Amino acid sequence: MVKIKFSLSNSLIIINFIFFLKNQSKLVTEKKCYFTPLFGAMLADSYWGKYKTIFYLSIVYCLGMALMAVSAIEFDDSGTGQTVNMGLALAALFIIACGTGGIKPCVSTLGGDQVTQFKKKNNFFPKIFFLV
Numbered sequence: 001m002v003k004i005k006f007s008l009s010n011s012l013i014i015i016n017f018i019f020f021l022k023n024q025s026k027l028v029t030e031k032k033c034y035f036t037p038l039f040g041a042m043l044a045d046s047y048w049g050k051y052k053t054i055f056y057l058s059i060v061y062c063l064g065m066a067l068m069a070v071s072a073i074e075f076d077d078s079g080t081g082q083t084v085n086m087g088l089a090l091a092a093l094f095i096i097a098c099g100t101g102g103i104k105p106c107v108s109t110l111g112g113d114q115v116t117q118f119k120k121k122n123n124f125f126p127k128i129f130f131l132v
Contacts (some may be wrong), residue, residue, distance in 0.1 A: 108120070
């Protein structure tokens with residue numbers, strides 16, 4: 001069973017871990033989140049279609065978010081748990097980037113396909129990009 005202790009030292013460890021991940025996450029998420037939509041668009045156009053791509057890769061995105069939550073749990077008190085947590089968090093960021101890449105190119109085009117009138121389309125896209 002995992003015990004979570006809240007103390008000042010644990011809070012400082014978490015803050016240092018967050019700042020470390022902030023620097024590392026730029027390597028993982030910023031580059032991959034803008035590169036993986038190419039693969040998401042290829043999946044949607046060639047194999048699954050827009051709806052299935054959004055559905056399946058939303059599940060991948062949710063699994064990445066769950067793994068990120070699990071990575072916040074301290075696994076052992078010997079000091080090696082931080083390495084495990086860091087690895088889980090970086091893996092979670094990669095999975096989230098893959099899930100995001102599948103959702104980004106499909107949501108706006110699926111919504112645009114639902115709107116048929118030109119005037120409504122001009123109002124739809126600014127709203128969807130504001131929400132995304």
